[in-house]
Amino acid sequence: MSHPDITVAMLNERGTGRLPGHLGIVITAVGDGQLTAELPVLPHLLAPNGYLHAGSVVTLADTASGYGCIVNLPEGAHNFTTIELKSNHLGTVREGTLTCTAKVEHKGRNTQVWDAVVKNKETGKTIALFRCTQMILYPK
Template sequence: MTLLAPEFQARHDHSLPGDLGIVVQHLAAGEVRAELAVAPHLMAPNGFLHAGSVVTLADTACGYGCMASLPEGAQSFTTIELKSNHLGTAREGVVEVVATLYHGGRTTQVWDAVVSHRDSGKTLALFRCTQMILYPRG
């Protein structure tokens, strides 16, 4: 069962989130849960999970949440700022993210995400991003 609309799933599968192996577990207005299995192509040269892999997981969850939470008349969004605090890392297992809408305005949304290691429960990163809401011209 897919949580994404078929046309969106196809874009997911053939873009960075799909290439990395991100799987959306829950998608609703205001909350997204996703996961990523730690794999060799996600690692930094030092043998630990690459920070960019963690940021991509969190940013993807927030972005999908933004799309599911667009105000009436909005067409899309673009991320205008993101910040991450990395508190730990992983070498194996599955990392999970829970993204929640903090502010849902007409022109911006702010999302918070917590990335954790499934087996240990350890928080790996805290993430916040701001999206600018885009409307059709005219």
């Protein structure tokens, strides 16, 4: 079940005062089974070596996958928690904007699996591939 009443603005507000908002992640599009987000590459996202910190990329992909899960929660579910994530880092950037598209691969009653691709917005080069599994939570 998709929740079309959840808007991009609502998702961006959800990140305010939390890690996604602090880092600068912006949700740009949401649809049934897919979500897109962006992250401007700023100095606080870089590792001490001057390159993009892997944790910044993982946070972008996990946020896109997690927010996608929220929009696609099954009927009766009230939330989720990430139970597994994996990333393959293929490149890096020092400036510009990252874009991430997360797509649902499995939308079950108890778990969802999302694949996300993080790219350099300016060049289209793939920076990382990501897979995330969420456990669906129900009220007790």
